[in-house]
Amino acid sequence: LVPKDWGLRKYGFINGKGELTIPGIYARIHDFSEGAAAVMSAGVWGFIGQDGQWLNAQRYADAKDFSDGLAAAKEKELWGFVDRSGIFIIRPQFEDVKSFTEGLAPAKINTRWGYIDRTGRWVLEPKWSVANNFSSGLAIADGNYIDRTGKVAIIGGRFGEINDFSEGFASV
Numbered sequence: 414l415v416p417k418d419w420g421l422r423k424y425g426f427i428n429g430k431g432e433l434t435i436p437g438i439y440a441r442i443h444d445f446s447e448g449a450a451a452v453m454s455a456g457v458w459g460f461i462g463q464d465g466q467w468l469n470a471q472r473y474a475d476a477k478d479f480s481d482g483l484a485a486a487k488e489k490e491l492w493g494f495v496d497r498s499g500i501f502i503i504r505p506q507f508e509d510v511k512s513f514t515e516g517l518a519p520a521k522i523n524t525r526w527g528y529i530d531r532t533g534r535w536v537l538e539p540k541w542s543v544a545n546n547f548s549s550g551l552a553i554a555d556g557n558y559i560d561r562t563g564k565v566a567i568i569g570g571r572f573g574e575i576n577d578f579s580e581g582f583a584s585v
Contacts, residue, residue, distance in 0.1 A: 451478060455471070458487075469498055473495075481514065489505070506533075546577065549583075552577075556569045557569045
């Protein structure tokens with residue numbers, strides 16, 4: 414069930430003592446990551462610092478968390494990556510993206526996922542229908558674990574379910 418006040422709620426942030434340190438003025442928010450949080454107000458997204466001050470202008474159709482110094486931001490219908498000042502380091506050109514991890518980010522174009530580097534150059538050309546982030550040097554792509562060259566390192570089909578690696582292990 415959807416609460417009656419859904420859409421009327423406002424979000425803010427508390428500290429470890431339960432004190433409201435950033436007022437509940439935002440329609441939507443993400444958690445802090447790398448000292449910044451993506452927040453939505455008046456229908457557009459931007460980023461605030463831990464002091465609640467804007468890091469850049471609110472101007473994005475959507476935004477994701479910072480990771481490896483960059484955050485995904487959507488302009489019109491396309492995703493790119495911005496730095497903390499809000500400047501697009503990788504211009505909006507992708508249907509969807511995930512965060513950078515281990516220097517690569519999954520990016521989707523023409524319904525296929527591949528991996529880009531921090532300059533926006535394809536390191537692994539888009540050929541997968543599903544692609545997750547790299548962790549411990551491996552990523553899930555189309556049900557298998559691939560390495561950074563795109564080669565299948567572990568066949569995922571031999572397990573009923575596979576999950577991303579974390580600290581050198583993956584639950585299956």
